[in-house]
Amino acid sequence: MKPPPFVYHAPGTVAEAATLLHEAGEEGRVLAGGQSLIPLMNFRLARPGHLVDITSVRELDYIRAEDGRLRIGAAARQAAVERDPAAAERAPLLVEALGFVGHEPIRHRGTVVGSLAHADPAAEIPAVALAMEAELTAVHAQGERRIAASEFFTGPFSTGLETGELLTEVSFPVWPPGTxxxxxxxxxxxxxxxxxxxxxxxxxxxxxxxxxxxxxxxxxxxxxxxxxxxxxxxxxxxxxxxxxxxxxxxxxxxxxxxxxxxxxxxxxxxxxxxxxxxxxxxxxxxxxxxx
Ligand SMILES: Cc1cc2nc3c(=O)[nH]c(=O)nc-3n(C[C@H](O)[C@H](O)[C@H](O)COP(=O)(O)OP(=O)(O)OC[C@H]3O[C@@H](n4cnc5c(N)ncnc54)[C@H](O)[C@@H]3O)c2cc1C
The missing domain is CATH 3.30.390.50 (CO dehydrogenase flavoprotein, C-terminal domain)
Structure with a gap:
């Protein structure tokens, strides 16, 4: 099964990606791991005219512990988080939940942030984000804003993200030792x-x-x-x-x-x-x- 035609963009930086999304307006969609978006397109349930692939944006591919939080960039794959020692130590709940997301090949492509953006009500990672009071960072052509997980999920497959916005990061506060x-x-x-x-x-x-x-x-x-x-x-x-x-x-x-x-x-x-x-x-x- 093939998706409907679209224009493919492969930006190298966040600034380029934000500009491309801004220019594409309603026709633009971020392509992360493609594990949810491509099946939707193949079934003609989504028909974006422009796909902005963020997997080559190297500045988004990180997992780091900083300021009492675990920070995960939007290009970081689920499998990378699953194997990351800092994630295991600081967000074992997230790592445990990732083991339930599809199968290993899916987690090698899928991203943590992509799962949040997709907002499937049955998905594991959004529930973890809610329990941990995670915070998302969204970038748009004019700047950036932070969104609490508690404000982010607005309905089945719906979020508070606005047209032209790119999620760049999710950060999880670390709970105290002994949790x-x-x-x-x-x-x-x-x-x-x-x-x-x-x-x-x-x-x-x-x-x-x-x-x-x-x-x-x-x-x-x-x-x-x-x-x-x-x-x-x-x-x-x-x-x-x-x-x-x-x-x-x-x-x-x-x-x-x-x-x-x-x-x-x-x-x-x-x-x-x-x-x-x-x-x-x-x-x-x-x-x-x-x-
Ligand atoms: C067979 C199969 C089984 C699966 N089983 C499960 C499961 O059990 N549990 C589960 O939770 N998931 C499951 N998934 C989905 C999988 O986890 C996806 O990886 C995930 O839902 C989406 O991540 P992705 O990186 O592939 O995003 P994509 O498919 O690339 O994108 C999904 C949506 O999010 C948007 N998006 C992605 N990244 C961003 C961003 N940075 N900024 C703004 N918007 C963005 C896209 O535009 C698109 O609308 C399964 C998938 C398959 C194919």
Whole structure:
């Protein structure tokens, strides 16, 4: 299957890429790993007239630890992040989630930032970005702006990015030493998009939760942060009963769409079970468990 005709641009710098996107206006799209965009074009679900390929923009190909954050440039591939020691140390939740994104050949092409821009509600990386309170940098012909992950996802496959804007970076704040993390998901086959998935970061002060973040994917039109459940956990010992109650709070008001993978109620039940599992695993890791 071939995509409809388009003009291909291969800029060498961010400034060139931003100018090309500005000139192309509504007809322009960024091409990163192409793992989502090219299939959409092949199926005629997207027909951009101009593709601005950023994979040769070397200044965007980086993963670095800086100012208490892990910074990932827009040309950095998912597989590179998965193998990066700084990412493993500073954002183990992201690295764990990447293991669920498609299959290895896909992750060798796909980018972390491209997954965020694509904003598939079932995708893993957007849920991690929400849990970690990541920040995105968008460049346009006149300058740049920062967008919090909590403001970025506006609907299924929709973001706050404006025409002509290029995402150059996502940065993840590093949580304190001793934080437990867990990304778990249920998919019908490994590598498929999640029916439901949960991302958790949990920090203990002694035996009591003093910081926690929970985000879900696959259960709504955007990734969802479970703030009420987080409040329920703060100041508590993460016992099985407390974690089960938090999982109930995190999911009881969700109304996921029914589809071929299951009914709305089924997805909610799966989500509840996976939030509970993620909390239990993160708490075990926070206590020094190695699993
Ligand atoms: C068989 C298969 C299975 C998959 N399974 C999963 C899965 O389980 N979970 C999952 O999350 N993903 C999955 N994917 C998608 C994959 O992870 C993609 O890599 C990812 O969604 C998009 O990243 P990309 O770099 O390929 O972006 P592209 O496909 O190049 O771009 C995707 C969209 O984002 C825009 N974009 C990309 N980069 C930027 C930027 N820097 N600035 C502005 N806009 C930008 C593009 O214009 C386009 O609209 C799968 C893909 C395939 C083919």
């Amino acid at each position: 437990g993390h867990a990304f778990v998901e249920f998919a019908r086959r490994h590598g498929d998009f999640a029916v439901a998935g949960a991302a958790v970061l949990l920090h203990l002060d002694g035996e009591v939760v003093d910081r926690v973040a929970i985000a879900l994917c696959g259960v709504a039109g955007t990734p969802v942060r479970a703030t009420e459940a987080e409040r329920r956990l703060l100041g508590e010992r993460p016992t099985p009963a407390v974690m089960a109650e938090a999982a109930e709070v995190a999911t009881s008001r969700l109304s996921p769409a029914s589809d071929v993978h299951g009914s709305s109620d089924y997805r909610r039940q799966v989500a509840r079970a996976y939030v509970r599992r993620a909390l239990a695993l993160a708490a075990e890791r926070a206590r020094g468990g190695t699993r």
